[in-house]
Amino acid sequence: MRILLFSGKGGVGKTSVAAATGLELARRGHRTLVMSVDPAHSLGDSFDMESTLFERRTSEPYVINDHLSIQEVNIQHEIHRHWREISAYTISILRNTGIRDVEAQELAIIPGMEELSAMMYVNEYRRENRFDVIVLDCAPTAESLRFVSMPATLDWYMKHVFPMQRGLLKAFRPLAKHVSPVELPKDSYFTNVQELFAKLEGIGEVLENPRITSVRLVTNAEKMVLRETQRAYVYFSLHGLTVDQIIVNRVIPDAVTDEFFREWRASQQQILSEIEAYFAPVPVSRIPLFTREVVGASRLDTLAAVLYPSEADPAAVTRLTAPYEFRKVNSHYEVILHLPFVGKGDVKLFKKGDELVVEIGTLRRHVGLPTSMMNLSPGRARVENRQLIVELVE
Numbered sequence: 001m002r003i004l005l006f007s008g009k010g011g012v013g014k015t016s017v018a019a020a021t022g023l024e025l026a027r028r029g030h031r032t033l034v035m036s037v038d039p040a041h042s043l044g045d046s047f048d049m050e051s052t053l054f055e056r057r058t059s060e061p062y063v064i065n066d067h068l069s070i071q072e073v074n075i076q077h078e079i080h081r082h083w084r085e086i087s088a089y090t091i092s093i094l095r096n097t098g099i100r101d102v103e104a105q106e107l108a109i110i111p112g113m114e115e116l117s118a119m120m121y122v123n124e125y126r127r128e129n130r131f132d133v134i135v136l137d138c139a140p141t142a143e144s145l146r147f148v149s150m151p152a153t154l155d156w157y158m159k160h161v162f163p164m165q166r167g168l169l170k171a172f173r174p175l176a177k178h179v180s181p182v183e184l185p186k187d188s189y190f191t192n193v194q195e196l197f198a199k200l201e202g203i204g205e206v207l208e209n210p211r212i213t214s215v216r217l218v219t220n221a222e223k224m225v226l227r228e229t230q231r232a233y234v235y236f237s238l239h240g241l242t243v244d245q246i247i248v249n250r251v252i253p254d255a256v257t258d259e260f261f262r263e264w265r266a267s268q269q270q271i272l273s274e275i276e277a278y279f280a281p282v283p284v285s286r287i288p289l290f291t292r293e294v295v296g297a298s299r300l301d302t303l304a305a306v307l308y309p310s311e312a313d314p315a316a317v318t319r320l321t322a323p324y325e326f327r328k329v330n331s332h333y334e335v336i337l338h339l340p341f342v343g344k345g346d347v348k349l350f351k352k353g354d355e356l357v358v359e360i361g362t363l364r365r366h367v368g369l370p371t372s373m374m375n376l377s378p379g380r381a382r383v384e385n386r387q388l389i390v391e392l393v394e
């Protein structure tokens with residue numbers, strides 16, 4: 001199975017590109033699902049559906065044609081399906097603080113639930129071998145990063161926090177009736193957490209395996225959008241995901257000679273050449289600004305024809321370079337992180353247990369070290385050939 005994850009700034013064209021890719025993959029005979037993980041769902045709109053997917057009151061995939069289905073993860077359905085115990089507890093706490101029922105229900109949607117629910121689906125479909133390709137239409141960059149960092153965070157929580165919390169509560173419960181200001185979660189809460197975790201088992205490896213998962217960044221030829229695309233590239237790499245395509249949408253076509261667009265065209269050309277240089281060797285594709293919105297199957301087909309002009313399969317695995325790797329150099333070891341836009345000054349490194357922690361801005365990645373390197377600490381770091389190289393020393 002392949003997972004193609006489309007990410008980028010709000011409004012750049014992720015949904016249109018994801019939907020068009022879905023149609024193209026289906027045309028080539030792949031059993032395809034396009035899944036929207038953006039809470040502001042617009043996948044149904046992109047296919048110009050009369051009624052929204054939400055009105056169907058289910059998250060089940062909606063069949064578009066023989067090989068293509070689409071799905072919008074609907075958090076209200078998901079709460080019912082997966083999160084009952086957890087949200088029941090959260091709601092009871094909120095009620096205790098005097099918040100009304102409806103508001104408590106709204107507030108009980110913990111950030112990240114949508115992403116986790118989508119991951120559960122991906123995992124379920126993978127186990128059932130239900131689809132050949134899952135196209136993920138992601139929320140804007142920050143949220144899609146939460147999507148990919150979730151498995152590692154959860155893993156950490158389940159290993160380090162969960163057993164302690166559960167154990168402590170068991171011991172504390174008899175006393176708590178008298179002293180605790182809030183109701184403590186029942187043990188079924190913990191069972192629910194465990195069940196959820198079991199459904200997510202293995203998803204982290206799936207996302208980090210470049211033979212299964214590829215990230216495709218959608219951008220526009222504008223400076224601010226490009227900056228965000230670069231940051232996204234760094235963060236995805238930091239989380240171990242492989243970016244295999246950059247898609248520049250809304251490029252003003254050569255045929256537009258109107259004086260009004262002269263400066264726009266010049267700056268787009270400039271940014272396009274920067275994009276090619278920055279992301280090399282990751283291939284950069286272009287989509288023109290069309291004369292109208294890309295809504296409905298026939299316009300999505302037009303977009304697909306531009307984006308996939310050759311016989312090359314959009315699901316093909318084209319890049320296998322891991323975002324980071326380890327090597328031994330003479331007497332010391334090195335960790336090589338492929339982070340082309342990072343200066344050595346932006347990065348903080350330290351050791352925590354058997355992990356190397358890399359911090360870039362507010363983002364943090366735990367890189368598990370192989371046994372042979374567990375006792376080493378980060379020494380000097382240097383930037384070389386668009387790679388950050390960290391020496392690990394005794």
Ligand SMILES: Nc1ncnc2c1ncn2[C@@H]1O[C@H](COP(=O)(O)OP(=O)(O)O)[C@@H](O)[C@H]1O
Pocket residue numbers: 008009010011012013014015016017042249250251287288289290291292293294295
């Ligand atoms: N190349 C294009 N030419 C014209 N309109 C486009 C193009 N790409 C996207 N659009 C339109 O722009 C709007 C936003 O696109 P969308 O795919 O929903 O972006 P995102 O999912 O990134 O927020 C939609 O109305 C879409 O039809």
Ligand SMILES: [Mg+2]
Pocket residue numbers: 014015016038042137
């Ligand atoms: Mg969208």
